[in-house]
Amino acid sequence: MSDYILELQDVVKTFGGVTALNGVHFQLKKGEIHALMGENGAGKSTFIKVITGVHRPNSGRMLLEGKEVTFKSTDESSKMGIAAIYQHVTAFPDLSVTENIFMGQEIKNKFGIYKWAEMTKKAKELIEPLSSDIDVNKAMSTLSVAQQQLVEIAKALSRNARILIMDEPTASLSKNECEQLYQITERLRDEGVSIIFITHKFEDMYRLATRVTVFRDAQYIGNWDVDKISNNDLINAMVGRELTAMYPEKTAKIGDVIMEVDDISKEGYFKNISFNVRKGEILALTGLVGAGRTEVCQSIFGIMPPDSGKIVFEGKTVNIKSPIDALKLGIGLLPEDRQTQGLVNELPIYQNVTSADMSKFIKGGVVDTKEEQKKAIELCQKIQLKASDISAPPSSLSGGNQQKVVFAKLLNCDLKVLILDEPTKGIDVGAKYSIYEIMNELAASGYAIIMVSSEMPEVFGMADRIVVLRNGRVAGEFDPKEATQETILNASLQVKTEGGH
Ligand SMILES: Nc1ncnc2c1ncn2[C@@H]1O[C@H](COP(=O)(O)OP(=O)(O)OP(=O)(O)O)[C@@H](O)[C@H]1O
Ligand SMILES: [Mg+2]
Numbered sequence: 487m488s489d490y491i492l493e494l495q496d497v498v499k500t501f502g503g504v505t506a507l508n509g510v511h512f513q514l515k516k517g518e519i520h521a522l523m524g525e526n527g528a529g530k531s532t533f534i535k536v537i538t539g540v541h542r543p544n545s546g547r548m549l550l551e552g553k554e555v556t557f558k559s560t561d562e563s564s565k566m567g568i569a570a571i572y573q574h575v576t577a578f579p580d581l582s583v584t585e586n587i588f589m590g591q592e593i594k595n596k597f598g599i600y601k602w603a604e605m606t607k608k609a610k611e612l613i614e615p616l617s618s619d620i621d622v623n624k625a626m627s628t629l630s631v632a633q634q635q636l637v638e639i640a641k642a643l644s645r646n647a648r649i650l651i652m653d654e655p656t657a658s659l660s661k662n663e664c665e666q667l668y669q670i671t672e673r674l675r676d677e678g679v680s681i682i683f684i685t686h687k688f689e690d691m692y693r694l695a696t697r698v699t700v701f702r703d704a705q706y707i708g709n710w711d712v713d714k715i716s717n718n719d720l721i722n723a724m725v726g727r728e729l730t731a732m733y734p735e736k737t738a739k740i741g742d743v744i745m746e747v748d749d750i751s752k753e754g755y756f757k758n759i760s761f762n763v764r765k766g767e768i769l770a771l772t773g774l775v776g777a778g779r780t781e782v783c784q785s786i787f788g789i790m791p792p793d794s795g796k797i798v799f800e801g802k803t804v805n806i807k808s809p810i811d812a813l814k815l816g817i818g819l820l821p822e823d824r825q826t827q828g829l830v831n832e833l834p835i836y837q838n839v840t841s842a843d844m845s846k847f848i849k850g851g852v853v854d855t856k857e858e859q860k861k862a863i864e865l866c867q868k869i870q871l872k873a874s875d876i877s878a879p880p881s882s883l884s885g886g887n888q889q890k891v892v893f894a895k896l897l898n899c900d901l902k903v904l905i906l907d908e909p910t911k912g913i914d915v916g917a918k919y920s921i922y923e924i925m926n927e928l929a930a931s932g933y934a935i936i937m938v939s940s941e942m943p944e945v946f947g948m949a950d951r952i953v954v955l956r957n958g959r960v961a962g963e964f965d966p967k968e969a970t971q972e973t974i975l976n977a978s979l980q981v982k983t984e985g986g987h
Pocket of ligand 1: 504505526527529530872874885
């Protein structure tokens with residue numbers, strides 16, 4: 487018998503001229519949680535899709551409990567007990583939780599009629615231990631991202647998965663939701679499920695994994711026991727160089743107030759929100775997921791204008807009814823959900839970058855495509871985009887690189903206030919640093935930046951001022967030089983700090 491439940495040897499996968507996997511190895515022990523890490527575009531998601539049969543490898547071997555297997559479809563891998571939760575949610579949003587769980591394996595009577603009552607009962611039994619507040623009759627689209635992931639896990643369990651692969655499952659989760667997911671993952675491991683956990687968050691790895699494998703530029707770099715490799719060595723393995731600091735030095739001078747958000751409210755989302763932001767300043771908007779941060783940003787940007795209150799921009803009260811109004815004033819938004827809100831798959835990468843402001847490329851009534859591409863390339867280099875062909879659609883990019891395209895798109899616009907909703911979500915440790923550098927550069931050139939972030943180290947590493955939201959209201963404003971992570975967390979949770987512990 488093999489020591490490994492799953493083993494891959496020398497796997498090669500190319501897409502046209504792009505080599506996504508160049509002879510990678512991987513060994514998964516029975517009942518372990520194994521982290522798979524590496525930069526954006528390193529090949530992690532592609533590797534998962536090779537395992538599950540979404541992609542056929544060009545060459546290489548896959549052994550399941552020591553026996554060689556090949557999968558032509560996800561049906562085949564699923565029958566062998568392999569399930570995956572992909573990086574981008576693949577569920578059917580309009581169908582119910584029950585329908586999603588039993589998709590393709592519906593329980594039928596002998597006449598082929600679906601037995602809904604039985605499926606609903608089974609769905610409840612599967613979901614209950616994972617979460618008590620998911621209604622299996624509700625449409626997937628009504629659930630939070632965290633809840634949708636739990637449904638995917640229930641679906642995997644309904645198929646008796648022995649191997650569960652999760653591709654960046656914590657990217658959009660709050661701290662509490664992460665903790666819940668950790669506990670569920672550990673429970674599955676204790677029940678004998680072997681787990682591959684892809685993540686950019688070191689916290690996930692330290693909390694869950696006993697071993698870690700690193701890919702870089704389509705290559706296998708190595709695997710280690712988590713407790714035997716230092717943080718620095720691991721970063722080195724991923725990035726290929728030492729990272730001396732996590733946050734760049736700040737050089738911006740803080741100037742006058744450029745925008746004032748004055749007592750804005752939106753029924754059902756937030757109430758009496760006031761804060762301002764200055765030229766050259768990075769203002770962090772933090773709080774728990776669901777505190778109303780994204781909604782406040784969308785309101786300022788004109789996606790859902792507030793019911794009352796006002797926004798004063800450069801000293802004048804402005805009426806922002808749509809994103810076009812906002813962009814005209816010089817207010818830009820990097821949306822949290824880049825995949826659906828930021829990218830157009832029918833356009834090549836370079837046009838995605840330039841589309842929001844084409845005026846600079848029009849000469850004598852026609853688009854100067856050369857100039858347009860030149861600018862796009864320049865911006866893509868700036869954000870360290872890994873793309874082999876900027877004329878390809880964004881869907882050909884890795885998840886993290888798709889996010890960077892939306893960032894580049896904003897850099898093409900001439901803005902004054904930049905609202906960044908979780909700017910480094912899903913971004914690898916090396917590229918994070920360059921995004922922070924860009925933020926500092928923009929601030930130094932006079933931009934005001936509002937950064938929504940759930941990552942406390944990022945808030946403290948980058949912000950000049952911190953505004954905490956709780957339940958759709960401002961819970962406090964803090965100076966990062968004086969506040970601690972605990973103060974901020976307490977404000978987010980409304981825990982009184984008096985009495986001090
Ligand atoms: N369908 C596709 N067509 C063309 N190229 C692709 C396709 N899917 C992936 N690639 C390329 O393969 C490489 C690896 O991408 P992959 O999505 O596996 O990276 P990743 O490690 O998951 O990155 P991330 O951390 O950003 O999610 C990238 O260069 C990507 O552009
Ligand atoms: Mg990926």
